[in-house]
Amino acid sequence: MLIPGNSLITATPEEGRQLAMTISRLVIKTTQPDDAVRSRLRDVYANDAMALLQVGQTVAIEFATIAAANNYWRK
């Protein structure tokens, strides 16, 4: 599974942001399905400034798509 709920539509920006974080992680999981390797790499990037910033950049790109899908949750 790459998109939980198989939908980009969320009730709120907060949920859209959570979805952005989730789908970016699921790409990593699909590319490296070995839990032990991923766990080791998570220790690396959670303690490395550039890697953490790179996580942030990818979430920003995913969120742009999800926000557009939801018409930016405008009322």
Place this chain on the structure above:
Amino acid sequence: MLIPGNSLITATPEEGRQLAMTISRLVIKTTQPDDAVRSRLRDVYANDAMALLQVGQTVAIEFATIAAANNYWRK
């Protein structure tokens, strides 16, 4: 919490820019919740040219989304 106020709508571009900086930081905080580790990493990237530039790039991407959400604050 990933989006303060649970909304992308802001009164002005300045507030939109502040929101872009805030939400990009909150992704880092959620990915690395340990305050001590984050504090140490902040020292790294605030003193490293490439890391600072990377912060700037992610803020630019987040701001693009927020600006679109607000129809660029056109009058």
Place this chain on the structure above:
Amino acid sequence: MLIPGNSLITATPEEGRQLAMTISRLVIKTTQPDDAVRSRLRDVYANDAMALLQVGQTVAIEFATIAAANNYWRK
């Protein structure tokens, strides 16, 4: 072949996400057609935090295009 089915239209977000992963891989395959070299490089990036994050970023960009093509699968 760079785009399986020669179309960006998919039935669901999940299939759109799979397409994003596939087309990003096919660019690599076309750029480096030697299976043995690619296999060796895959071992590198599947075990390197920055490379995995970079895979994630490219998939995010491809997915943005596919999601727009499908009007975000809005009902």
Place this chain on the structure above:
Amino acid sequence: MLIPGNSLITATPEEGRQLAMTISRLVIKTTQPDDAVRSRLRDVYANDAMALLQVGQTVAIEFATIAAANNYWRK
């Protein structure tokens, strides 16, 4: 201050480009407010090919937002 004039609207593309450069710098300044540190880092990135190219990329992203805000200054 993150956006001088608190507006993304400019009279010309040239002014829009200047604004893109300015707002990308103001994020760096806000993230690293120490003038002496910033001055030292500026020496680094102004003399490093990858860092200069990274400056260029972030300005390109900021400019995309500003150009859209101004409807690309079409007559």
Place this chain on the structure above:
Amino acid sequence: MLIPGNSLITATPEEGRQLAMTISRLVIKTTQPDDAVRSRLRDVYANDAMALLQVGQTVAIEFATIAAANNYWRK
């Protein structure tokens, strides 16, 4: 020449993808016109995981533009 045929319009997504790969290469060729140097660098990036992933990212960005130009080849 930077854009073969001087047009972004293609008959199919597959041809659009090929165009994305071609125009991204032509920027490199224009920036480094020496065939011998380019050939040497191609050996580098075709055997380096991060460089190949970077090729993929740039193609993704070029393709986003070409896909939008073609209204995503919707029927």
Place this chain on the structure above:
Amino acid sequence: MLIPGNSLITATPEEGRQLAMTISRLVIKTTQPDDAVRSRLRDVYANDAMALLQVGQTVAIEFATIAAANNYWRK
């Protein structure tokens, strides 16, 4: 000067692509105005695979904006 002709409008995609390359270079020139330093750095990035690829990525982003400004030169 950051945008030659102070306009994003070009007659053709080819000219749009040339403009993308020009404006990306002018940001570098403005950030590092010393001709001798820039000349030295150009030697670096014209002979480094990752730097050349980075040039290509920034041109791709600039071109996306210029192409949108010109409605993709659709007839």
